[in-house]
Amino acid sequence: MPIDTHKLKEHLWEKLENGPFAMVGLRDNTSHCEPLTVQLDKDQADTLWFFISKDNRLAKGGAxxxxxxxxxxxxxxxLSGHATIDNNPAMIDKLWSGQVEAWFTGGKSDPKLALLRIDISGAELWEADVSLVGQLKMLLGSSIEAGEQGSHAVVTDTKI
Known part of the structure; x- marks a missing residue:
């Protein structure tokens, strides 16, 4: 059965909306990833936003x-992509929330505020959709067949 990559991409954005926490890092081999809250703009496919402090290690941008x-x-x-600071006031207004304000006491004009933009250039997606038979096999320690494992795809974009 062929993988429905469109469905996987839809699920990615639904899941991010319902639990928007991710580990984010630069591919510079000098630092680890850190937990951040994803800010989603439904008008911009393949883009993730994060409010960070200007002195955050991610602020330098890059891969x-x-x-x-x-x-x-x-x-x-x-998800892989390119990170840049994009302090567009209209985007800050659009993505701003009480949750973000809790981290930046100076509000939208807080001197430490930076809006990190990650433009996605590729992704690998996995969805565990183990069937009832597959779940029973796992409990019993039996082998899981290919059709009982779920879906996996490597994609060049996450647009739906």
């Missing part, structure tokens, strides 16, 4: 990696 596990631990994504 980036975002790893995501859904709340239910049934969807996994590894």
């Amino acid at each position: 980036a990696l975002v790893n995501f596990v859904s709340k239910g631990q049934d969807f996994f994504a590894s």
Whole structure:
């Protein structure tokens, strides 16, 4: 059965909306990833946004990696792209929330505020969709067949 990559991409954005926490890092081999809250703009496909401090190690930008596990631990994504600071006031207004304000006491004009933009250039997506038979096999320690494992795809974009 062929993998429905469109469905996997739809699930990625649904899962990110329901549990928007990801591990984000630069591919510079000098630092680890850190947990951040994804800000989604439905008008911009293949773009993730994060409010960070200007002195955050991610602020220097460059090749980036975002790893995501859904709340239910049934969807996994590894997204690669390019990170830049984009302090467009209109985007800050659009993405601003009380949750963000809790981190930046100076509000939208906080001198430490930076809006990190990651433009996605590729992704690997996994969705665990183990069937009832597959779940029973796991409990009994039996082999899981290919059709009982779920879906996996490597994609060049996440547009739906």
